[in-house]
Amino acid sequence: MQEGTSTLPLNTSRGLIQDGDTVLLRLPNGDVRSIKLEKDSTVNLGRVGSFNASDLFNHTYGLTYDISGKKLEVIPPRSIQEVEDTEATNELINDGEFVQPLTSEEIETLKKSGVPASEIIKRQIEQHANYSLKTEYSKEKYKKRKEAKYSKTFTTIEPTLFNVCEYWFKKDQSRLRDIRCDTLSQMLHLASVRPGGRYIVVDDASGILVAGVLDRLSGDGRVISICDVESSPAYPVLTQLNLKKEALSTVLSSLNWATADEEYIPMLAASGTSREVKSERQKVRASKRKAAGDSLVSVREELFDGEFDGLLVASEYDPLSIVEKLSPYLAGSASIVVQSPNIQVLADLQSQMRQIPHYLAPAVTEVWLRRYQVLPGRTHPFMNMSGSGGFLLHAIKM
Amino acid sequence: MWSTARTIAAGDLVIVWLTRDLVQPLYVAPGKDFNSKYGSYRHADLVGLPYGSKVRARGGRGFIHVLRPTPELWTLALPHRTQILYLADIAFITSWLDIRSGSRVIEAGTGSGSFTHSTARTIGPTGHLWSYEFHEARFAKARDEFARHGIADRVTLTHRNVCKEGFTVEDTVDAVFLDLPAPWDAVEHAKKALRKDRVTRICCFSPCMEQVLRTVSALNEAGFTDITMYETLIRPQDVSVVPKLKPISEVSARLKEAERRREEKRQRQIREAQRRKRKRAEEEGEGEGAIQKEESEGVEVKKVKTDGEGGEKGDVVEENDGQAVEGKDAALDVRPAQDATASTSAVVPSKTEPQPDAEEAGQEEETIVVSKTFPEVRGHTSYLTFACLLPAALVTRASEPPPSKGTGDVEMAVVAE
Numbered sequence: 067m068q069e070g071t072s073t074l075p076l077n078t079s080r081g082l083i084q085d086g087d088t089v090l091l092r093l094p095n096g097d098v099r100s101i102k103l104e105k106d107s108t109v110n111l112g113r114v115g116s117f118n119a120s121d122l123f124n125h126t127y128g129l130t131y132d133i134s135g136k137k138l139e140v141i142p143p144r145s146i147q148e149v150e151d152t153e154a155t156n157e158l159i160n161d162g163e164f165v166q167p168l169t170s171e172e173i174e175t176l177k178k179s180g181v182p183a184s185e186i187i188k189r190q191i192e193q194h195a196n197y198s199l200k201t202e203y204s205k206e207k208y209k210k211r212k213e214a215k216y217s218k219t220f221t222t223i224e225p226t227l228f229n230v231c232e233y234w235f236k237k238d239q240s241r242l243r244d245i246r247c248d249t250l251s252q253m254l255h256l257a258s259v260r261p262g263g264r265y266i267v268v269d270d271a272s273g274i275l276v277a278g279v280l281d282r283l284s285g286d287g288r289v290i291s292i293c294d295v296e297s298s299p300a301y302p303v304l305t306q307l308n309l310k311k312e313a314l315s316t317v318l319s320s321l322n323w324a325t326a327d328e329e330y331i332p333m334l335a336a337s338g339t340s341r342e343v344k345s346e347r348q349k350v351r352a353s354k355r356k357a358a359g360d361s362l363v364s365v366r367e368e369l370f371d372g373e374f375d376g377l378l379v380a381s382e383y384d385p386l387s388i389v390e391k392l393s394p395y396l397a398g399s400a401s402i403v404v405q406s407p408n409i410q411v412l413a414d415l416q417s418q419m420r421q422i423p424h425y426l427a428p429a430v431t432e433v434w435l436r437r438y439q440v441l442p443g444r445t446h447p448f449m450n451m452s453g454s455g456g457f458l459l460h461a462i463k464m
Numbered sequence: 465m466w467s468t469a470r471t472i473a474a475g476d477l478v479i480v481w482l483t484r485d486l487v488q489p490l491y492v493a494p495g496k497d498f499n500s501k502y503g504s505y506r507h508a509d510l511v512g513l514p515y516g517s518k519v520r521a522r523g524g525r526g527f528i529h530v531l532r533p534t535p536e537l538w539t540l541a542l543p544h545r546t547q548i549l550y551l552a553d554i555a556f557i558t559s560w561l562d563i564r565s566g567s568r569v570i571e572a573g574t575g576s577g578s579f580t581h582s583t584a585r586t587i588g589p590t591g592h593l594w595s596y597e598f599h600e601a602r603f604a605k606a607r608d609e610f611a612r613h614g615i616a617d618r619v620t621l622t623h624r625n626v627c628k629e630g631f632t633v634e635d636t637v638d639a640v641f642l643d644l645p646a647p648w649d650a651v652e653h654a655k656k657a658l659r660k661d662r663v664t665r666i667c668c669f670s671p672c673m674e675q676v677l678r679t680v681s682a683l684n685e686a687g688f689t690d691i692t693m694y695e696t697l698i699r700p701q702d703v704s705v706v707p708k709l710k711p712i713s714e715v716s717a718r719l720k721e722a723e724r725r726r727e728e729k730r731q732r733q734i735r736e737a738q739r740r741k742r743k744r745a746e747e748e749g750e751g752e753g754a755i756q757k758e759e760s761e762g763v764e765v766k767k768v769k770t771d772g773e774g775g776e777k778g779d780v781v782e783e784n785d786g787q788a789v790e791g792k793d794a795a796l797d798v799r800p801a802q803d804a805t806a807s808t809s810a811v812v813p814s815k816t817e818p819q820p821d822a823e824e825a826g827q828e829e830e831t832i833v834v835s836k837t838f839p840e841v842r843g844h845t846s847y848l849t850f851a852c853l854l855p856a857a858l859v860t861r862a863s864e865p866p867p868s869k870g871t872g873d874v875e876m877a878v879v880a881e
Contacts, residue, residue: 226562283565398515
């Protein structure tokens with residue numbers, strides 16, 4: 067965030083780590099942990115070690131730390147190093163040969179005596195019978211594998227929308243309904259989410275869609291999310307974005323499929339006023355009830371007044387029923403974006419929407435993303451790739 | 465940026481949607497006319513209409529949709545000055561570079577301004593974009609366009625070759641996007657422009673793998689980390705409504721019936737020929753009859769063959785009671801609906817809805833919705849090479865020779881130059 071902006075910054079923690087933030091930590095083996103940092107609490111990373119959470123406060127994200135004892139030491143970022151091509155091949159290397167005289171017990175003893183990871187790996191290499199036969203590429207792979215096993219380092223990951231989405235997608239993509247980073251960014255663009263805009267979001271995808279819109283708004287704009295539960299919806303994805311509560315409550319409001327229905331009569335507002343107030347406690351309760359009722363009434367009014375700039379949907383329910391229910395509240399020319407892990411759902415939706423004149427050009431697309439290993443002489447797509455980020459339908463409200 | 469009012473005003477940019485493949489920008493200037501093969505329209509008639517209206521042509525039968533401009537529609541409608549960036553790449557780059565409200569961003573080159581408009585939208589009034597274009601005519605056009613679109617306050621456009629002269633800001637921006645033929649020449653300049661108090665990001669957009677390798681090498685030498693590369697595409701799906709697939713038992717029955725009919729016909733023709741032969745033999749003399757016999761036999765053999773084929777075709781039309789043909793028409797009707805939607809979709813009102821009574825009525829046919837990827841799609845745009853730059857103090861330390869070369873976690877190797 068820039069200083070001196072008139073809007074309330076929703077996410078002031080981006081950039082420096084603060085007390086109470088939930089941070090993502092990447093371990094040497096590539097695993098990512100999500101940890102809430104509380105002042106003077108101990109963070110335990112298992113094999114990698116433990117440290118005092120406060121030691122990370124006011125640090126920028128993206129740094130790599132080495133844990134020695136319980137102290138953190140920032141280590142410089144690694145640059146790419148040259149690998150010399152040699153004549154070596156695996157012609158004389160056979161599987162199952164006894165090559166490593168250093169036993170796991172001996173390695174364990176070394177680790178306990180505080181010998182650094184780099185030293186253990188060096189000794190393993192020295193004693194490895196066939197190490198010199200390996201190609202340079204193979205040696206690099208070997209070292210990297212050992213590094214992942216023994217090194218006591220971790221890296222903080224900045225909670226950008228991309229990184230948070232990637233973390234959740236890797237953790238359990240079904241909870242995001244297959245919304246991958248590329249899917250999410252395409253949805254935000256297709257809906258033309260801009261600071262100051264007003265959006266209706268239906269998110270049964272752990273809050274990734276709500277998180278995306280909130281992140282793009284950065285405190286300036288409005289989101290009404292519609293959920294399928296009585297109380298306010300749990301959007302676990304929001305945790306990692308470390309949004310400020312006050313700013314969040316002015317931007318995001320939630321209704322459910324009952325309260326978002328124009329026929330619905332709010333119980334709270336009807337019963338809250340006539341009761342006689344007895345004790346202080348009841349007074350507080352009554353005023354809370356009244357506040358909740360008032361806020362519900364005003365959010366409903368806001369929804370029904372319409373003229374929203376876009377509708378974004380990732381839901382387990384029939385998409386046509388959602389789109390038909392909410393499109394009356396969209397402004398002319400507003401975008402409708404619906405995501406589904408299944409093509410059949412959107413193919414049906416498209417064929418139905420085509421027949422309704424107020425939807426212009428519903429189109430179904432599939433998202434596709436491929437990541438590459440970029441090593442000189444070894445640049446190629448990763449052997450494993452994410453199979454699906456789901457499908458999107460985009461249409462314009464007429 | 466563009467109008468956020470409910471209705472169209474004079475001077476507004478609107479996007480005219482004629483068909484999916486014909487989307488045009490229009491600056492509303494009362495007094496002027498907009499003419500297309502879909503009819504003629506007065507600009508003045510658009511003023512006061514809500515955005516998203518369908519407008520009928522004057523006197524004609526055509527119509528257009530007038531839409532509120534978005535960077536995504538602008539990308540479809542904009543005048544091409546160069547090869548442009550499309551949605552999939554723009555969205556992914558924006559996301560990886562963490563461009564959002566208030567971000568400060570550099571873009572080089574400006575090109576046709578597709579990325580510029582998208583980024584100007586995303587960063588909002590509190591952010592800023594510095595855009596550089598080395599081609600003078602393109603620069604001038606972009607300058608006029610940005611002023612006209614009301615983004616000149618958040619986009620600083622400079623006519624400059626950044627590979628030679630660098631950027632106009634230092635220690636300022638959160639992200640740099642390079643769409644240049646030789647991005648490696650701008651990497652050091654980019655490093656200067658990026659702010660040093662936090663993690664910053666860069667993306668280089670190159671169509672060729674050779675460019676990627678040189679870029680990776682330059683980024684590494686400049687101290688960038690987390691170097692990675694992606695390719696992203698959008699695969700459009702072709703959805704159509706087709707008759708429910710028939711079981712082979714129907715085909716079998718049809719073929720058997722056709723064969724039975726053909727055989728019947730053949731027998732009928734043989735009987736007919738014999739009858740005629742007998743008749744002629746009775747009517748005419750013996751000598752002439754021998755010649756006639758040969759001729760008519762020849763003709764009949766041919767006739768059986770042609771009748772057989774013709775009969776089969778005829779059977780299909782008859783026996784399938786026109787449903788197959790009608791069904792095919794329905795499927796074909798759906799396609800234009802996809803392009804022009806609103807009006808043409810009325811052509812197929814009942815066909816695509818599941819009709820429970822259809823079978824009983826024997827008239828309506830059951831349909832299914834199917835989807836497939838189009839036969840030819842965009843297979844490659846560019847490789848997206850990304851990297852991070854950590855705060856200055858650390859980068860300095862990193863550029864020293866690595867402390868433990870033998871055992872360091874070697875993720876990548878430098879291209880030997």
